[in-house]
Amino acid sequence: MHMEETEFLTKKEKILIKQLMLLPLLHNQKKEEVDHKTIPFPKNGIKLSYILNEFIDECGGKEALEGLTTKDICDQFVIPATQDYELSYCDMILEKAKANAELNGVVKTATVFISHAWKYKFLDVLSALEDHFKDEPDKIVWFDVVSNNQHKGPELPYEWWATTFKDAIDQLGHTVMVMAPWNDPIPYKRAWCIFEAYCTSVTNAKFEIAMSNNERQAFIEECKHGPTIIINKMLSIVNAEKSQSWNPKDKERIHYLIRKEIGFANINSMVFDQLRDWVLIVALSELEKVENDSKDEADLMNLVGTLYKDQGKYDKVEPLYKECLAKREAKLGSDHPDTLMSMNNLAELYESQGKHNEAEPLYKECLTKRGTILGSDHPDTLESMNNLAGWYTAEGKYNEAEPLYKECLTKRIKVLGRDHPDTLVTKNKLVVFHGRRYQTSKTNQLYKNLLENRKTKLGSDHPDTLMSMNNLAELYGSEGKYSKAEPLLKDCLKKYKTILGPDHPDTLEAMNNLATLYFKRRKLLEAEPLLKECLAKRKRILGSTHPDTLQTIDTLTTLYFKQREPHEDSLAEITTILGPDHPDTLKAMGQLVTFYYSQGKYEKAESLYKNSLAEITTILGPDHPDTLKAMGQLASFYFEQGKYEKAEPLYKDILAMHQRIQGPDHPDTLKAMGQLASFYHEQGKYDDAEPLYKDILAMHQRIQGPDHPDTFEEMKRLAGLYSDWRKFHEAEPLYKDLLAVRERILGPKHLDTLTAMNDLACLYGRHRKFEKAKSLLRECLGKLHSSGYGFLHPLTIKCRQNIDYFHEQQYYPCVIS
Incomplete structure (x- = not known):
């Protein structure tokens, strides 16, 4: 509306139009754009004590303000009070101070920026600020409702927010965000608050969160009973992309700036860091206030330790947990529930640190005492039961874990309900346990159901939901469904980085899993940098001796083997760090043996294999999975060396032990059975190999289903046995079935499908059905060419060689071997 048009409006109409143009914060705009350099930031703030006293009195006292939001205060009190001046409330005070000396000093340049949501109740905001600044009641605060002119303002472009506003936050150097109520943090749902938090972070300004004393104490008390659940719930609320504003245009501008400057994922991560740091600061400040050797001291010590643990800062946790346990034992006794909580926490920490031997006795003692004192159905007892089962699983003691x-x-279903987070934790662990031990055809659906359940109950960004996503991706990877696993792992890693931070142990686990998937897919160029980054961070954060660090070293070492690079130094590093008797040192020794073997140093390799097996058996026991793996490596070594009389009893012992320890259907049992069958097959003992191959195929079909990659592999091995045995009529239907299934599942031009086509052609050729063989091979070549594999692809070369070979045998007959 142009100025000349307003000359015919009444005063009341003019006021109404101005009020319709109002925006809640720094954005009462006219439609036209202006040069952002000409618009200064309003730097005036007001004494907090004035707002708490005189301003409230002007509005009619607290009773008149009860239940009103900040937006209500602006509309009902600030705008009418400043109407005649058409200034901000602060600037109006400055004008009034010219005639009223008592107002001198009430308004000055602000030193603290107050970030808050306009939908908060105004008195709650003031209560939080009053408590936060109780030692500085006259603090000059930049409070938008009084610092901004609520009558007029230009349409501010992107450049103003990216420069002038951000510079103002930098100059103020101190931002206080009002958080009320603590269990529904509205600021993290509001676009302006998130943007203000972003500006505070990028300018390295001081950031604090203000709560009323009652809110703060309620928050601390709740955190004492389960800080991880509380923090994760708060973090799951934060989503900058879904943040809202009173004015839709403000939201559009802020979201545009976020996308242009930093991106939603990065700003979420920044806000998460601020929130986590603030919670820790509050807990530490409370810990400093409490009396020595009091119950509150122990409670807060436990809280601070748990907050450090959730951040993956294990080195800071252990002394706190130990001291807390000692204090509780001394003050409350060794059987008190709080003492047992500390014992459980210390055991969990030891397991997270890879100190499994220290964790075991604590887990067992805690479960026994909790069961006796609290009862077998108490939630704390069930927590100990869940933890001990997890420890057994990690140690390969599956019969004790299940x-x-x-x-x-x-x-937990009976006591807590099906949808309680703790129930879902145990359900997740049991599903994963069954997936790794049995991997039945139902496992896939169980993983999916659990993931959807957690998304519904906890939200898609909750850490427990991400854990289920990671588990489903790992299952897909184990099934050979890499194309399904990869996007899940990428999404999981991205969200972990955002929510937990780039250095959190769970983030590094996701990074390691994605790198391992790349490795399995032979994407070595993608895998190597991820593994190196993961290894560097795990060394720094978890330590060089942590099992997760050694897992990454192991994968990276294997990758180097694939690349045929020297890596004796990386393997020797583990031995130096852990000593010769550590289980992971022995595992590394197995890699070193493989390295010697690849160099033809057979005597040295054999000696190392035998020493490694002897030491692993002594340290871990004869039934441990790593012991059986070492036995398998030695058996394979003897087999490859042609020392069959030494290999056969080892293969038989391994199979018998797997059947006894893990059961006949366990994947490791089937693998051991396959190794013995291959051993017989390679020696031409077809009668011994056939029943084993048949049993393995039948079990894979029953357990994993007819379409599982492992089922395909076993079908191919049995067909290969019949082909070598010259049993054409038994081999042909298997090869045909394999080709048909791969065409149906993978498509007619998939490399595995074309490999199956080549295998069937070779069967025809070996049994002198040359025309059939050559026809299939030509079809295979055509599909390879149309799929872009090229003349130098190994399968292309193999098909051409086979055509030439079978043509020669057809017209120049000789014995086909």
Whole structure:
């Protein structure tokens, strides 16, 4: 509306139009754009004590303001009070001070920026600020409702927010965000608050969160009972892309700036860091206030330790947990529930640090005492049961783990309900346990159901939901469904980085898993930098001796083997760090043996294999999975060396032990059975190999289903046996079935499908059906060419060689071997 048009409006109409143009914060705009350099930031702030006293009195006292939001205060009190001046409330005070000396000093250049949501109740905001600045009641605060002119303002372009506003936050150097209520942090849902938090972070300004004393104490008390759940719930609320504003245009401008400057994922991560740091600061400040050797001191010590643990800062946790346990034992006794909580926490920490031997006795003692004192169905007892089952699983003691998981899940459903987070934790662990031990055809759906359940109950960005996403991706990877696993792992890693931070142990686990998937897909160029980054961070954060660090070293070392690079130094590093008797040193020794073997140093390799097996058996026991793996490596070595009389008893022992320890259907049992079958096959003992191959195929079809990659592989091995045995009529239907299934599942031009076509052609050729063989091979070549594999692809070369070979045998007959 142009100025000449307003001359015919009444005063009341003019006021109405101006009020319709109002925006809540620094953005009461006219439609036209202006040069952002000509618009200064309003730097005036007001004494907090004035707002708490005189301003409230002007508005009619607290009773008149009860239940009103900041937006209500602006519309009902600030705008009418400043109407005649058409200035901000602060500037109006400056004008009034010219005639009223008592107002001198009330308004000055602000030193603190107040970030808050306009939908908060105004008195709650003031209560939080009053408590936060109780030692500085006259602090000059930049409070938008009084610092901004609520009557007029230009349409501010992107450049103003990216420069002038951000510079103002930098100059103020101190931002206080009002958080009320603590269990529904509205500021993290509001676009302006998130943008203000971003500006504070990028300018390295001081950031604090203000709560009323009652809110703060309620928050601390709640955190004492389960800080991880509380923090994760708060973090799951933060999503800058879904943030809102009173004025839709403000949201559009802020979202545009976020996309242009930093991106939503990065700003979310920044806000998460601010929130986590603030919670820790509050807990530490409370810890400094409490009396020595009091119950509150122990409670807060436990809280601070848990907050450090959730950040992956294990080195700071252990002394806190140990001291807390000692204090609780001394003050409360060794059987008190709080003492047992500390014992459980210390055991969990030891397991996170890879100190499994220290964790075991604590887990067992804690479970026994909790069961006796609190009862077998108490939530704390069930927590200990769940933890001990997890420890057994990590140690490969599956027969001890499974009944504990089942009992724990049954009782948690009864006591806590099916959808309680703790119930979902145990359900997740049991599903993963079954997936890794049995991997039945139902496992896939169980993983999916659990992921969807967590998305519904906790949200798609909750850390527990991400854990389920990671587990489903790992399952896809184990099934050979890499194209399904990769996007899940990428999404999981991205979200972990945002929510937990780039250095959190769970983030590094996701990074390691993605790198391992790349490795399995032979994407070595993508895998290597991720593994190196993961290794560097795990060394720095978890330490060089942590099992997760050694896992990454192991994968990276294997990658180097694939690349045929020297890596004795990386393997020797583990031995130096851990000593010769550590299980992971022995694992590394196995890699070194493989390295010697690849160089033809057979005597040295054999000696190392035997020493490694002897030491692993002594340290871990004869039934440990790593012991059986070492036995398998030695058996394979003897087999490859032609020392069959030494290899056969080892292969038989390995199979018998797997059947006894893990059961006949376990993947490791089937693998051991396959190794023995291959051993017989290679020696031409077809009668011994056939029943083993048949049993393996039948079990894979029953357990994993007819379309599982492992089922395909076993079908191919049995067909290969019949082909070598000259049993054409038994081999042909298997090769045909394999080709048909791969065409159906993978498509007619997939490399595995074309490999199956080549295998069937070779069967025809070996049994002198040359025309059929050559026809199939030509079809295979045509599909390879149309799929872009090229003349130098190994399968292309193999098909051409086979055509030439079978043509020669057809017209120049000789014995086909």
